[in-house]
Amino acid sequence: MDSFSELLGARHARLYDSAIQDMIELVHSSGALSFTAGEPSIDLMPEQDLRKALFKAFENARELMGYYHDSSGLVELRDWIAEWTKNEGLLPRHLNWENILLTTGSQEGLSLFTEAVIDHGDVVAVENPSYPEAFLAFAKEGASIEAVPIDDEGPSTEALENLASRGHVKFFYTIPCFQNPSGSVTSLERRKEILELAKHYNFLILEDDPYRNLWFEEAPPTSYISLHENDGRVIYLGSFSKVVAPGIRCGWIAAPEWIFKTLHRLRVATTLNLPAILHLGLLEFLQSGGFTGHLEQLRKAYRARRDGLVEALHKHFNKSEFRFEIPKGGFFLWGEAPGLKDSDSFVKFAIQNEGVGVIAGKTFSPYPAKANEGAIRLSFAKVSPEEADEGCKRLKRALSKYMNLTQEGARTNE
Amino acid sequence: MDSFSELLGARHARLYDSAIQDMIELVHSSGALSFTAGEPSIDLMPEQDLRKALFKAFENARELMGYYHDSSGLVELRDWIAEWTKNEGLLPRHLNWENILLTTGSQEGLSLFTEAVIDHGDVVAVENPSYPEAFLAFAKEGASIEAVPIDDEGPSTEALENLASRGHVKFFYTIPCFQNPSGSVTSLERRKEILELAKHYNFLILEDDPYRNLWFEEAPPTSYISLHENDGRVIYLGSFSKVVAPGIRCGWIAAPEWIFKTLHRLRVATTLNLPAILHLGLLEFLQSGGFTGHLEQLRKAYRARRDGLVEALHKHFNKSEFRFEIPKGGFFLWGEAPGLKDSDSFVKFAIQNEGVGVIAGKTFSPYPAKANEGAIRLSFAKVSPEEADEGCKRLKRALSKYMNLTQEGARTNE
Numbered sequence: 001m002d003s004f005s006e007l008l009g010a011r012h013a014r015l016y017d018s019a020i021q022d023m024i025e026l027v028h029s030s031g032a033l034s035f036t037a038g039e040p041s042i043d044l045m046p047e048q049d050l051r052k053a054l055f056k057a058f059e060n061a062r063e064l065m066g067y068y069h070d071s072s073g074l075v076e077l078r079d080w081i082a083e084w085t086k087n088e089g090l091l092p093r094h095l096n097w098e099n100i101l102l103t104t105g106s107q108e109g110l111s112l113f114t115e116a117v118i119d120h121g122d123v124v125a126v127e128n129p130s131y132p133e134a135f136l137a138f139a140k141e142g143a144s145i146e147a148v149p150i151d152d153e154g155p156s157t158e159a160l161e162n163l164a165s166r167g168h169v170k171f172f173y174t175i176p177c178f179q180n181p182s183g184s185v186t187s188l189e190r191r192k193e194i195l196e197l198a199k200h201y202n203f204l205i206l207e208d209d210p211y212r213n214l215w216f217e218e219a220p221p222t223s224y225i226s227l228h229e230n231d232g233r234v235i236y237l238g239s240f241s242k243v244v245a246p247g248i249r250c251g252w253i254a255a256p257e258w259i260f261k262t263l264h265r266l267r268v269a270t271t272l273n274l275p276a277i278l279h280l281g282l283l284e285f286l287q288s289g290g291f292t293g294h295l296e297q298l299r300k301a302y303r304a305r306r307d308g309l310v311e312a313l314h315k316h317f318n319k320s321e322f323r324f325e326i327p328k329g330g331f332f333l334w335g336e337a338p339g340l341k342d343s344d345s346f347v348k349f350a351i352q353n354e355g356v357g358v359i360a361g362k363t364f365s366p367y368p369a370k371a372n373e374g375a376i377r378l379s380f381a382k383v384s385p386e387e388a389d390e391g392c393k394r395l396k397r398a399l400s401k402y403m404n405l406t407q408e409g410a411r412t413n414e
Numbered sequence: 415m416d417s418f419s420e421l422l423g424a425r426h427a428r429l430y431d432s433a434i435q436d437m438i439e440l441v442h443s444s445g446a447l448s449f450t451a452g453e454p455s456i457d458l459m460p461e462q463d464l465r466k467a468l469f470k471a472f473e474n475a476r477e478l479m480g481y482y483h484d485s486s487g488l489v490e491l492r493d494w495i496a497e498w499t500k501n502e503g504l505l506p507r508h509l510n511w512e513n514i515l516l517t518t519g520s521q522e523g524l525s526l527f528t529e530a531v532i533d534h535g536d537v538v539a540v541e542n543p544s545y546p547e548a549f550l551a552f553a554k555e556g557a558s559i560e561a562v563p564i565d566d567e568g569p570s571t572e573a574l575e576n577l578a579s580r581g582h583v584k585f586f587y588t589i590p591c592f593q594n595p596s597g598s599v600t601s602l603e604r605r606k607e608i609l610e611l612a613k614h615y616n617f618l619i620l621e622d623d624p625y626r627n628l629w630f631e632e633a634p635p636t637s638y639i640s641l642h643e644n645d646g647r648v649i650y651l652g653s654f655s656k657v658v659a660p661g662i663r664c665g666w667i668a669a670p671e672w673i674f675k676t677l678h679r680l681r682v683a684t685t686l687n688l689p690a691i692l693h694l695g696l697l698e699f700l701q702s703g704g705f706t707g708h709l710e711q712l713r714k715a716y717r718a719r720r721d722g723l724v725e726a727l728h729k730h731f732n733k734s735e736f737r738f739e740i741p742k743g744g745f746f747l748w749g750e751a752p753g754l755k756d757s758d759s760f761v762k763f764a765i766q767n768e769g770v771g772v773i774a775g776k777t778f779s780p781y782p783a784k785a786n787e788g789a790i791r792l793s794f795a796k797v798s799p800e801e802a803d804e805g806c807k808r809l810k811r812a813l814s815k816y817m818n819l820t821q822e823g824a825r826t827n828e
Contacts, residue, residue, distance in 0.1 A: 004647060004672045007584065007618055009533045009555075015679040025483070037481075045479050051472050058465050065459050065659040067451075069439070104518070107686040115554075119423045136683040140529075141423075170421065204421055233418060245479040249689045258418045265429040269550040270684070272521040275663045278689055 014139050019132060019363045023347070027357030033391045034357040035309075035378040038180055038331050042382075044301050045245045046285065046294050053288060054281035061280050068276035071268045073102025073252075077283045081238065081252055084286075090212075090223045091254055092230070099254055101263050102274055106210055106251040109237040110137040112270075113171075113206055113253065116262045118143050122170040125163055125203070127155050129334070129364030129372050131180045134173055134208070145366040148172070150179070154186030157193045164201035171204035177220040178211040178330025181364045181377035185328060188221035195229040203233075210239040210251070211330035213295050216303040220329065225254060232256045240282060242331070243295060250282055302331070308385025309333055309378060312392035321399070331381040336361075337399055340374040341406065347376065350398035356391050428553050433546060433777045437761065441771030447805045448771040449723075449792040452594055452745050456796075458715050459659045460699065460708050467702060468695035475694050482690035485682045487516030487666075491697045495652065495666055498700075504626075504637045505668055506644070513668055515677050516688055520624055520665040523651040524551040526684075527585075527620055527667065530676045532557045536584040539577055539617070541569050543748070543778030543786050545594045548587055548622070559780040562586070564593070568600025571607045578615035585618035591634040592625040592744025595778045595791035599742060602635035609643040617647075624653040624665070625744035627709050630717040634743065639668060646670045654696060656745070657709060664696055716745070722799025723747055723792060726806035735813065745795040750775070751813055754788040755820065761790065764812035770805050 020038070027034045057064075068074065078100040085091040103109045110133075118124070120142030126134070128147035138145055146169070148159045155174060163169060172194070176186040186194075198205050207224045225234040239251035255263055285291070310326055310333070324335030340346060343360035350356050361375025362368045383391065434450070441448045471478075482488065492514040499505040517523040524547075532538070534556030540548070542561035552559055560583070562573045569588060577583060586608065590600040600608075612619050621638045639648040653665035669677055699705070724740055724747070738749030754760060757774035764770050775789025776782045797805065 004618070004670075007531055007616070008673065008676055009529070009531050009536070011529055011533075011680075012676050015676060015683065017679065018682050021485070021682070028483070039481050042477060042480050045476075047476055047479065050479070054472055055469060058468055062459075062461055063456060065461065065464070065661040066456050067453050067660045069442070071435070104685040104688065108684060111684040115423070115425060117421055117423050119425075122423070133682070133686065136679075140680070140683045202421070204418070246481045246687075247479040247689060247691050249685070249687060256418075259422065262422060262426050262429060265431065265550075266554070268432050268435070268547070269429065269554045270522060270525040271518040271663075272547065273660075273663060274518065275661060275689060275692055277661050278692060 011140060014142055016136070016139070018136065020359060023357065023359055023363070027351060030351050030355065032351045032355040032357040033387060033394060035380070035383060035391060036357045036359055037382060038379050039246055040242055040381055044298055046290065049288060049290055050245060050281070050285050053284035054278070056284050057277055057281035061277060064277040064280060068273050071273055072100070072264050073274055074276045074279040074283065077279045078102060078252070080283055080286055085238065085254065090226050091236070092226055095254060095256070099256065099260060101253045101255065101260070101267065102279060103251045103253055104249045104274060105241050105246065106208060106237045106239040107133060107137065109251055109253045110134050110208070111140075112263050112266045113235055114138055114141050114143070115266050116259060117170055117204065123163075123167060125160060125169045125172040126366055127174055127179065128366065129181050129361065129375070130173065130366070131175060131208070132363055135366055138173070143170070147366050147371070150182055150184050154184060154190040155194065157190065157197060160194065161197055161201070164197060164203060169201065169203040171206050172198065173206045173208065174224075175208045175211070176224065177209055178214060178327060178332070180211070180330070181332050181359070182334045183325065183327030183330055183332050185220050191221060191224055191227060192229050195224060195227060198233055199231060205234045206237070207234055208237045210237070210242045213243050214299060214302055214331070215329040216299060216306060217328055232258065235259065243298060244282065244285065248278055248282055250279060302381065304385070305380040305383055305388070306333070308388040309380040309383060309392070311385070312388040315389070316392040316396040331379050333378045333380060335376060335378070336374045337376070338374065339403060340399070343373055343376055346399070346402050349402050350395060353401060354394040354398040356394035356398060358395065425554060428556055430550070430553070432550065434773060437771065437773055437777070441765060444765050444769065446765045446769040446771045447801060447808060449794070449797060449805060450771045450773055451796060452793050453660055454656050454795055458712055460704065463702060463704055464659060464695070464699050467698035468692070470698050471691055471695035475691060478691040478694060482687050485687055486514070486678050487688055488690045488693040488697065491693045492516065492666070494697055494700055499652070499668065504640050505650070506640055509668060509670070513670065513674060515667045515669065515674070515681065516693060517665045517667055518663045518688060519655050519660065520622060520651045520653040521547060521551065523665055523667045524548050524622070525554075526677050526680045527649055528552055528555050528557065529680050530673060531584055531618065537577070537581060539574060539583045539586040540780055541588055541593065542780065543595050543775065543789070544587065544780070545589060545622070546777055549780055552587070557584070561780050561785070564596055564598050568598060568604040569608065571604065571611060574608065575611055575615075578611060578617060583615065583617040585620050586612065587620045587622065589622045589625070590638065591623055592628060592741060592746070594625070594744070595746050595773070596748045597739065597741030597744055597746045599634050605635060605638055605641060606643050609638060609641060612647055613645060619648045620651070621648055622651045624651070624656045627657050628713060628716055628745070629743040630713060630720060631742055646672065649673065657712060658696065658699065662692055662696055664693060716795065718799070719794040719797055719802070720747070722802040723794040723797065723806070725799070726802040729803070730806040730810040735810075745793050747792045747794060749790060749792070750788045751790070752788065753817060754813070757787055757790055760813070760816050763816050764809060767815060768808040768812040770808035770812060772809065
């Protein structure tokens, strides 16, 4: 029955499975203790209030059972988002609801923007490590994905300039706050330097910012899009997935006028419309007055989980065995085990032998064959301090066993 | 601020606005009596039962507030769809829920399929007239869209063969039941002939079937995908938009194995996940037992509206002024006014001068500059018999005035 495969388009060969989804499935089916999923904890979602808000929307808006007239999405929610992000200093004053396009999570934002600007072979610069589902959207359109390493202040300007000076970069994709997977925050100074580079080499910046509100000690620097160094070349992706509920599937693009119409036309061509009734429910929740308090609760809860994981790591590993920076927000802790040579094989070993799931560092590299070999990502979003302790105990055992095995193997091969 | 436009990709130039959306907006803002929207009537949606079902879903499935594990969509709804369409004889027995991918309306089905198979310059054959939003999805990927006229039995096999023999056609896009906009139904014999052509010239068939259940006198012939002449080259698009509520945004693709994985990967790359909570609500409604009765009610109600429109047309026009076939299902009546030279200019005239909205025939042609000039589409889905009478009175006045004006203009120019 494979006689039709030849009728698939060239894009077909550029698609591949999500390594993270595969790993989450594997962990789930094996019943392992999991640090894998980069998703919010169900018990921290505003379940009651959100349900109440959704009921209210369904009761009061029968016309939303029909098609919604504006394919960019529910005008009132777009207006709420514009005002909220302006009040937070994250959106330039001259942008408003007409610059906001609602999306099916940030993934659709990544996809629509990529479809708007990328021709086959165009270069996209990404942080290394970075979010691999974004690579899927870029690869789908035939982008050539190039890596920029991250240092203490954020993405390396030297590496980015080196790349941009060698050939045209179409855009730089960055997660500046509590980055997935590294947890790093790009400093204000670094953001300004990168904006200057973008102007000099005429590339765009795609700012993906879903973790911003989940800070533990202090709020991160303001967004690229709101900096006065931005001359209109930043497109911003926001999301309610991490701070309300991913099942609502609501994110947004904040985009200047020059690209907005193209994004809107892509929306029409790809889906016509999103479910405005869900967006009205979300708006009811956001306007009900509890959202600010909810964000505070989330920060507190995730900080406690971060602390639980850090404590467990300190308890079970010494510094030479597992090195990491303490994340200041978000969901992720990124660490390296010196001497670990193949994190991909290690994470499978850890699930099978010790029942603990983490994601291999190479998953987050645009060059999976060689990068981030010794690194792993641990998500603490869904892990209690007790589970973190047990999980780290298992992880330590798995790592010791794996290192012994591979060192023995190496000796045998000598 | 237009200095960034040069950074848009080549796809940008292939996008354009939806002429139907523009027209609906124009009619809406002018307050005209409207035959424009191809959408179900709000008062015929199962509002109470659907709301009850959605409430139940929200109350019982807090885990669906998180990410759903399968990006192809809620397994239980896919299973319900597979069983339902099998029972109706519309899906081959060897396909099951693993061949069903839920979509954001049929539009996402059109888009995902196009992205899976079309390379720039590939030929897509479409019926003429046909659904223009589909053209948007095809054009976005750079397809070359070629027209196949429709006769009493459906799309012309002669024209399709002529096209396929001149150069490779990648797929034939067809709406075989109560077609938008012509209302035509493709006969069983014609379906088989087209399948034989598809096999001979090795093209795929994209079967878009949202109106099938809205038959007024007798059920239409079975689907292409279920015919034994189909060797695996038919991809089927279904939708709940016309028979439940478009605001739920739920359609599906039924696709054989050889293309399913590609469609699934495209889903992951473009949106990761759809809102499974809405799909569970829809499933609750479908399983509640009232769906069959609801479909019967819809058929009765839309048949009465069809009858109202036909009666009004017979009352206000004589046969030489406006010619049409009586549609046997769906939402649309397609007619031609002999002597009308520019339906696009006429429909604007009709809105402005007589306050009645219809869609110009050329909107439905892949060659908008010259085809279907004398034709217009009237949707009766949202129009009561009384409104139909008033609307046809206005339409008649508008047509008479317009014809007089243009004939005077023509005489003046002689």
